[in-house]
Amino acid sequence: MDHAFAFAGAHLRAMACGALHWPDQRLLVVSDLHFGKSARLARRGGALLPPYETRETLLRLDQALEVTGAQRVICLGDSFDDLQAEAELEETDRLWLIRLMAGRDWIWIAGNHDPGPGHIGGSHRSDMRLAGLTFRHMAETPGGEVSGHFHPKARLAGQSRPCFLIDGDARLILPAFGAYTGGLWCGATALDAVMGPGALAVLTGPRALPLPYAAACQSSPRSSSLAR
Template sequence: MNTLPVTFAGETLHLTGSGALHWPARALLCVSDLHLAKSDRIARREGRMLPPYETRATLTRLADVLEATGATHVVCLGDSFDDLDGQAALDREDAETLAALQAGRDWTWIEGNHDPGPVTLGGTHRAELSLGPLTFRHIAEPGATGEISGHYHPKCRVRGPARPAFLMDRERMILPAFGAYTGGLDCSAKPLQELLTDPAVAILTGPRPVPAPLPRTGRRQHLPPQGRPRRIGA
């Protein structure tokens, strides 16, 4: 499995081409915005029928990255289900697959805006989780440090179609959506630019994670005490 190691908040984190974050020192895997049972939610609320395979595709990808990393703690960073009724909408095979992935692992569901109540399919449910220097939450908070969040489904275009991307500055990291039926927000969009400070970078997902320049459209500049920008990960 191709990964890109980065230094963040003094920790070595591995960014995978699938959009998952691996923290080897903690045997932890973090994924964001699975949006399981999205096709069911759209059918229930909008009456539109989509092929109901996104949950299986997402769980298969999750199983692959868990096998590759050997992670024993999984943090799902919010919006794991497209709504709270999606838990009951899982068919038996998908529910059994999820239970098998949870078996023998610590599993933490972080509260999202799509799934704000308790998740009842095993594991623990938290508003946020702090481990060492890192804090895991669904939506980034201004002024936070050592923060890992999701919610925005960032995408970035270099050549060809836009690709899901990690966004990272000295204080925060925003994960791409891991789910199969998820759109995205361009990394130049105002909500993302207002959260990030210079220097910042995008890491594009795909067969091999690739760092890419992050368009600057209103970001603040982070100046260390010496008055000079520092390299990310320094």
């Protein structure tokens, strides 16, 4: 159900759930969890959403860890919807997250929503280098770079599906893993700027579905804004 591919010498799997698995490193990578988004919107007078997105995201993360048996986790930034969101986690959600972290090497990469170090444990870094790959929140320097931030998505059979974007050995952009996250359509100016013409989109959903990036662009509405 996943899509296996080679990237800058690493053998990776784009999981249908939106996580990246590196079996040789026993590593799971997720991006843009946006824990606490509904609370942040309510606090700032925005749309009132049912406050269940953190629990749904934790459930999917729990399942991905169970399936892969990963002993190391990298969260590629925007793990919390803002710096206050970590402090406002419901106790049941906090304990669930702490249980998932227990016994694992857990790395939080800083994002634009959560630029400061948290207090929930794990390691907090601006970026990370591992076995030839560089992990950071936003695409900067091509060459074995794994990032998030853009929440890429494409349309298939009339439905919006988050997707991975893979540009040879240069860049790999992960979809947003969190519930209630918006996205940037393939073909948006910001994505075209960092993806080459031969890039691949891997759509998530019931199974991981690889498509040429150009085909994903043609099937998606043109929009330059990132719904957050």
